[in-house]
Every structure is written in structure tokens, then in C-alpha cells.
Amino acid sequence: MSGTLSTLGVSSLTNVLSGAAGGNLVTGELSRLLGTAALGGVTFDIIDSREAAGRRVARFLFPGRPVEDQKFQDFGTIDQPIRITGYLAGDDYVLRADRMRKVLLKAGRQTLVHPWWGRLKVRVLEPGEIQFSATRIRIAQFQVTLVRDPEPSATGGLLEGITDTLTNLLEQADAIVDxxxxxxxxxxxxxxxxxxxxxxxxxxxxxxxGFWDSLTESAPQPLQSGMTNARAVLAAGVSAPASNDDTNYADAVTAALAAVPAAAVTSITDPSDKVVAPAQQVTGDAAQTVDAGTVSTILLSAAVQLGAAADTLSNTSTVPAEILTLGVSARALIVSQLLAAWGSLSFVSGADAMVARDQFIAAIDALLSDLENAISAGCSVSLSGLWTSIQSARLALLADCSSQVGRLPRVVAMPLMATVSGWTLAYAVAGDDVTQVQDVFDDLIGRNGIGHPALVGPGSIQVLEQST
Known part of the structure; x- marks a missing residue:
């Protein structure tokens, strides 16, 4: 299970509806009604929100007495339920709807980020309803009834109730985007x-x-082609509006920064898929493919370079805290897509999975270091939500890697006292299962960097431990 995560934020709904209606909703009247909200860390587009508020008053009327003799007893204020209609839009709308479903099932208080009321602590009062429709592709609609609840309540652990580690990892990565x-x-x-x-x-x-152009200069042709449009959007930049009375400018900046890494992950191909490739993507008799390892390497380098670029800009800028915060945001978008690519990686052994895990964890830790630097520089916005989602993604990655390591063969060291043929060693390791000889031989040669297959050893040779 893999794929890119939503990168459009608020503009996702406007783009989808604009295409469906055949008009430009972004510049229309309806676009002014759209706002960004978040419930339990899941962002969505909101159009309708209703709430009643007042006092709990009991009215007493007495038989045979005029109405002027009525009495009232005031029991204090009361907040009535907040009824919200929201939309989950984007390429990952099904994944986002699944995350919202888990939010609706969760017990206890949750955080509602409301475009008009601000940040509230709420509880789900009535079962929510999520709707899919064949006439609205890439959009899920939901209704939920909430009630304000400022009282504290206990929460479970970050890994409580996790059954599918990869799905949980993708959900945590999607939360970073939000x-x-x-x-x-x-x-x-x-x-x-x-x-x-x-x-x-x-x-x-x-x-x-500039650094995306440099990193993709020698990339496989399908990867370059898949990233062309996204790179063009990034190169064009985003002009600041004269009047910034909505989130369109901020969302355009987010989309420009996220589009390139998202396009890179989308370009990952499955080598087992038999497809007819364009002529320019064919080398000899084989069509070029884009493996997840190549994309991950590019994303890891991009995250490092972008962090360094933001740090350099902050040293000469009059708004260092803001540029560091934007740099953290841009780097976090790359890391979110890096985690999305994790599901497409395949590992031969548990040791290989742990090597990749350590590289990903290093990228996450570097991101957290940048986040701390932004806070130290005097960042004026709260980064607690982003810090929590990054930490949750880190734990989710460790959990998924641990589950994979338990299913993968180990790498063991085999001492050789003399030089032997690689094929002889492969047959000895494969044992009775001769169908595994070729795979064992290929791994043996590649893992140990053997120059001549007929001359293996003497010394310690690393081989995959077979299950039989």
C-alpha cells in the first residue's frame, strides 16, 4: 500500500468542484465561503457550520394567576451542539475519510480547529455520517455533531489499537501534510x-x-517526465497578493512546495507490471522503471538541501523565524512523501530494512532539529501540532519496520576457510530448495561485492539465512 498524500489543502475542494462544474470556482463567490477546519488532526473543507448557545432557563406559570406572575429560574449558560458539514477532497480522499472515521469512533475530547471559532476542545455527540458518491469523484462528504468540552480527559498511548502498521504510517504521514x-x-x-x-x-x-532540477538531472526518464509539470509550477513561484484576505496565497505556496515530491512518489513503478512505455523511455529491449529506492534517495537529498537553504536564508533575512518555519514546513512535506514511498520499498533481509529505517529516522530527526531551531528563533505560530504529528510518524515508521523485520530472513556470517565457487556456496545455502539457488547466488555476489563468482573466500561471507 503506497501512494502520494494530499498536497492541496483548502484548494483541493475548490479545484475538484471547479473541474466538475466546468467553471472557475476559485475566483467565484462560493470560494469565499470555503474555510479550512480540522478535527482530531484531520483537515477538511467546511462550508456549513451551525451552533446555538444560550442559558438554561426554567419558566414557571401558576394556575389562576396572570401571566405577569410567571417566574424564571436561571441555571446558567449552555452550549448547544455544533453541527458541521465538511468535505474531504484530494487524491487521498479515501484514506482521509478512513482517518476521519477513526476520529468519529474515538472516545474522549478532541481538538476542533474551526475557521471562525478558532481552536476548541470538543466531543463527538452523535454518530457522524460519511458519504461517497459516484457523481463526486475524489470528494467525500461528512456530517458530524459536536459539543464543546473544555474539561481535561485522559488519552491512550500513541500506539494504542494499531493493527495495520503500514496504514497507520500513511495516516500519520498524511497528518503531517495537514x-x-x-x-x-x-x-x-x-x-x-x-x-x-x-x-x-x-x-x-x-x-x-534549483536543487530539484539538479537532483533529477540524471534520474530515469519516467521520473523526469512525471515531475515536469510540478517542477514548472515550482519554478514559476507564487506572487504575493495585494490583499491577503483568504488562504489562497498560503495554499498556493504549500502546493508548490509539495507538488514535486508528491510527483516523484507518483512516478514509482512496479517492475512486475507489463506496460507499453513511450519510445523515449525504452533503453534497448527493456522499458525504464522508477523504483522506490531511487525516489527515496532523491527525497532524502532534497530534504537535506532544503533545510540547509532555509538556514542560510534565515541568516540574512529580517524575518528569520518565519523563513525557518517555512523551511520546516517545506522539509516536512518532503518527509511526508518519503514516508509514503516507504510502502513501495522491498527488502531482501531484516538488516536491509533496518538500514533503510535508520536513513528515514535520521531524516525525521533532522526535521525535528529544524523545528526546534524555528522555535528558538522566536516563531510566532504554534508548532506543537506539527511536532506531535512528526513524532507520531516516527513511532509509526519504527512499528512498521519492526513488523517487517520479523517476517524477513536474517543475514548471517559464514566463515570460509578456503576459496570456493559462488555457485557451490549458493547450493549449500539453498539446501533442498533448488528454486532458491539463483536468488541466493545473486544476493551473495551483490551483498559481498564479489568480483569473480568463482573465487569466493577465504574469510567471513554474509549470506541470507534460509527458512528451511
Whole structure:
């Protein structure tokens, strides 16, 4: 299970509806009604929100007495339920709907980020309803009834109730995208964007475009083709509006930064799939494929370079905290897509999985270090939500890797006292299962870097432990 995560934030719903209606909803009247909300860490687009509030008053009327003699007893204030209709839009709308379903099933208080009321602590009062429709592709609609609840309550552990480690990892990675969307919107919230802020945004986008071009220069042709449009959007940049009275500018910046890594993950191909490739993608008799390892290497390098670029810009900028926060957001988007690529990686042994895991964990830890630097620089927006989602993704990655390691063969060291043929060693390791000889031989040669298959040893040779 793998795939790119949603990268459009608020603009996702407007883009989908615009295409379905045949009009430009972004510039229409309805676009002004759209707002970003989040429940339990899952962002969604909201159009309708209703709530009643008042006092608990008991009215007493007495028989045979005029109405003027009525009495009232005031029991204090009362908050009535908040009824919300929301939309989950994007390529990952099914995954996002599944996350929302888990939010609706969760007991206890949850955080509601409301576009008008702000951040509230709420409880799900009535069962929510999620709707899919064949006439609305890439959109899921839901209704939920909530009630305000400011009282504290206990929560379970981060890994409580996890049954599918890979799905949980993808959900946590998707939560990073949601929190990045909210973070960028908070940073780019001023009604009039200062020149210094718009300047560093342009510089960050420009530098990001440059190192993506460099990283993909020698990439496989299908990967370059799949990233062409996204790279063009990033290279074009985003112009700051004269009046910043909505989140369109912030969402455009988020989408530009997220589009390239998302396109890279989308370009991953399954070598077992038999497809007819375009002529320019064919080398000799074999069509080029894009493996998850290649994409992961590019994303890991991109995350490092983008973090360094944001740090350099902050040293010369008059708004260092803002550029560091935007750099953290951009790097987090790359890490989220990196985690999405994890599901497409295949490992021969548990040791191989742990090597890849350590590389991914290092990228997450570097991201957390950048986040701490942004806070130390005086970041004016809350990064607690983003910090929590990154930490949760880190734990989810460790959990999924542990489950894979338990199913993969171990790498063991075999001492050789003399030089032997690689084929002889492969037959000895494979034992009675001769169908595994070729795989054992290929792994033996590649893992130990053997130059001549007929001359293996003497010394310690690493081989895969066979199950039989």
C-alpha cells in the first residue's frame, strides 16, 4: 500500500468542484465561503457550520394567576451542539475519510480547529455520517455533531489499537501534510504580506526549484517526465497578493512546495507490471522503471538541501523565524512523501530494512532539529501540532519496520576457510530448495561485492539465512 498524500489543502475542494462544474470556482463567490477546519488532526473543507448557545432557563406559570406572575429560574449558560458539514477532497480522499472515521469512533475530547471559532476542545455527540458518491469523484462528504468540552480527559498511548502498521504510517504521514497546511496558513496570515516575507518565500521557492532540477538531472526518464509539470509550477513561484484576505496565497505556496515530491512518489513503478512505455523511455529491449529506492534517495537529498537553504536564508533575512518555519514546513512535506514511498520499498533481509529505517529516522530527526531551531528563533505560530504529528510518524515508521523485520530472513556470517565457487556456496545455502539457488547466488555476489563468482573466500561471507 503506497501512494502520494494530499498536497492541496483548502484548494483541493475548490479545484475538484471547479473541474466538475466546468467553471472557475476559485475566483467565484462560493470560494469565499470555503474555510479550512480540522478535527482530531484531520483537515477538511467546511462550508456549513451551525451552533446555538444560550442559558438554561426554567419558566414557571401558576394556575389562576396572570401571566405577569410567571417566574424564571436561571441555571446558567449552555452550549448547544455544533453541527458541521465538511468535505474531504484530494487524491487521498479515501484514506482521509478512513482517518476521519477513526476520529468519529474515538472516545474522549478532541481538538476542533474551526475557521471562525478558532481552536476548541470538543466531543463527538452523535454518530457522524460519511458519504461517497459516484457523481463526486475524489470528494467525500461528512456530517458530524459536536459539543464543546473544555474539561481535561485522559488519552491512550500513541500506539494504542494499531493493527495495520503500514496504514497507520500513511495516516500519520498524511497528518503531517495537514499540520503543514495549517502552519503555512498561520505564517502567511497577514492581510498585507510584508515585502521581506514575500521576498524570502520567493527565494525559498527559487532555491527549491534549483536543487530539484539538479537532483533529477540524471534520474530515469519516467521520473523526469512525471515531475515536469510540478517542477514548472515550482519554478514559476507564487506572487504575493495585494490583499491577503483568504488562504489562497498560503495554499498556493504549500502546493508548490509539495507538488514535486508528491510527483516523484507518483512516478514509482512496479517492475512486475507489463506496460507499453513511450519510445523515449525504452533503453534497448527493456522499458525504464522508477523504483522506490531511487525516489527515496532523491527525497532524502532534497530534504537535506532544503533545510540547509532555509538556514542560510534565515541568516540574512529580517524575518528569520518565519523563513525557518517555512523551511520546516517545506522539509516536512518532503518527509511526508518519503514516508509514503516507504510502502513501495522491498527488502531482501531484516538488516536491509533496518538500514533503510535508520536513513528515514535520521531524516525525521533532522526535521525535528529544524523545528526546534524555528522555535528558538522566536516563531510566532504554534508548532506543537506539527511536532506531535512528526513524532507520531516516527513511532509509526519504527512499528512498521519492526513488523517487517520479523517476517524477513536474517543475514548471517559464514566463515570460509578456503576459496570456493559462488555457485557451490549458493547450493549449500539453498539446501533442498533448488528454486532458491539463483536468488541466493545473486544476493551473495551483490551483498559481498564479489568480483569473480568463482573465487569466493577465504574469510567471513554474509549470506541470507534460509527458512528451511
Amino acid at each position: 499540520d503543514v497546511t495549517l502552519t503555512v496558513q498561520a505564517v502567511l496570515a497577514p492581510l498585507t504580506i510584508p515585502l521581506a516575507l514575500s521576498g524570502v518565500v520567493g527565494s525559498l521557492l527559487s532555491q527549491a526549484s
